[in-house]
Amino acid sequence: MLKKMIAVLTALVFSASAAFSVDYSGKTITIWVPFKAGGGTDAVARALTAPLxxxxxxNPAVVVKNMTEGGGIGSVNTYVAKHGKDKDGLVVLATSGSTQLPFLFKDKRVRYDYKNFVAVHGAGTGGVVYVRSDLGVKDIVKDFDKLKGSKLFYGSQGISSLDAVPALAFDMLGLPVKLVYGMKGRKGGRAAIMRGETTIDYQTSSSYNKHIKPLVAKGEMVALMSWGVQKGNKIVRDPNYPNLPSFTEVYEKVTGKKPGGKEFQAWSAMFSAGFTTQKFLVLPKGTKKSVIKTWQKAAAGIVANPATMKVLNGKLGKYPHFIGDKDLKVALKKASSMKGSTYSFLKDWLASKK
Structure with a gap:
């Protein structure tokens, strides 16, 4: 018994000393963002640089590098090829729904596996659907027939991306939205509607707050609905946009029925992976345990600081942050797994959109 106690104490001391041995003095930490500057993932990464x-x-320097060659999927593939065996935590990958959903869809371009990542920080986000004001639509429920009769064009980065969420939502609502492919991220979609090339768009909360909300205030754009937020088994209004109805609320009002069936199950799965558990900072699975613990402790320190969180919430919106190894594992699994029946439905639906 005494030998066993000594062994346990020795292990604890070794573990503690290993954690303290991580020192980034004089080092530069890189957050690898697989998208252009100006998007939601970029906004989150830049907001976290100073707190990290x-x-x-x-207290190392923390910088963001926007690695966009090959698009989001290609960039994550490159991260894995270059840093997949790193152990020091000097280059951390920022993922989003636009890299998680292609993995869930079994996109042939994907060369990464979320089982080979360890999350050190996670956060949810929201999204707002809006249109150009020249459509003459003010309220999505009251003016639904007018919206349905409008020429609706949506700038998409590809159906095997986070854009699958709005595309399926539009289908469920019966909106005749034409998807215009070729956009470089949601920033490209935002630029297209601002130039008048498209008429309907959505942005994640951070991008919406920074770029679109001022245009709504000027009367150039009109916000229609938010995706909502998960509350238990229900999707309710996003508290960051209390005056906007959630997607499920709009669906019920314009169709006269509650959302359900295979379509809604598929949409809910994508919403969960793309928004409820959307943004992660991940390291390769082979990273030293002491480094992983150090990163997770740093993330916990950020969330525990009210002043820091006030700044982050102001920039990104007030959404859940995931910290601690146990909660991060659950969140990452939820964001990167899907029921077989749901995948089967989505496989056919995605094929119909290509």
Whole structure:
């Protein structure tokens, strides 16, 4: 018994000393963002640079690199090829729904597996659907027939991306939205509607707040609905946009029935992976345990600081943050797994959109 106690104490001391041995003094930490600057993932990464620097041992410089060659999927493939065996935590990958959903869809271009990542920080987000004001639509429920009769064009980065969420939502509502492919991220979609090339768009909360909300205030764009947020088994209004109905609320009002069936099950699965558990910072699975613990401790320090969270919530919206190894594992699994029946439905639906 005494030998066993000594062994346990020795292991604890070794574990503690290993955690303290991580020191990033004089180092530069890179957040690898697989999208252009200006998008939601980029906004989250840039908002975290100063807090991470303050909470990581040695207060290293933390910089964002927008690695866009090959698009989001190609960039994550490149991260895995170049840094998949790293152990030091110097280059961390920022993922989003636009990299998670292609993995769930078994996109042939994907060369990464979420089972080979370890999450050190996670966060949810929201999204807002809006249209150009020259459509003359003010309220999505009251003016639904007018919206349905309008020429609706949506700038998409590809159906095997986060854009599958709005595309299926539009289908469920019976809106005749034409998808215009070739956009470089949601930033490209935003630029297209601002130029008048498209008429309907959505942005994640951080991008909407920064770029579109001011245009809504000027009367150039009109916000129609948010996707909502998960509350238990229900999707309710996003508290960041209390005056906007959620997608499920709009669906019920314009169709006269509650959402359900295979379509809604598929949409809910994508919403969960693309929004409820959307943004992650991940390291390769082979990263030293002491490094992973150090990163997770830094993330916990950020979330525990009210002043820091006030700044982050102001920039990104107030959404759940996932910290601690146990909660992060659950969140990452939820974001990167899907029932076989749901996948079968989506496989056919995705094929119909190509």
């Amino acid at each position: 620097s303050a909470n990581l041992p040695g």
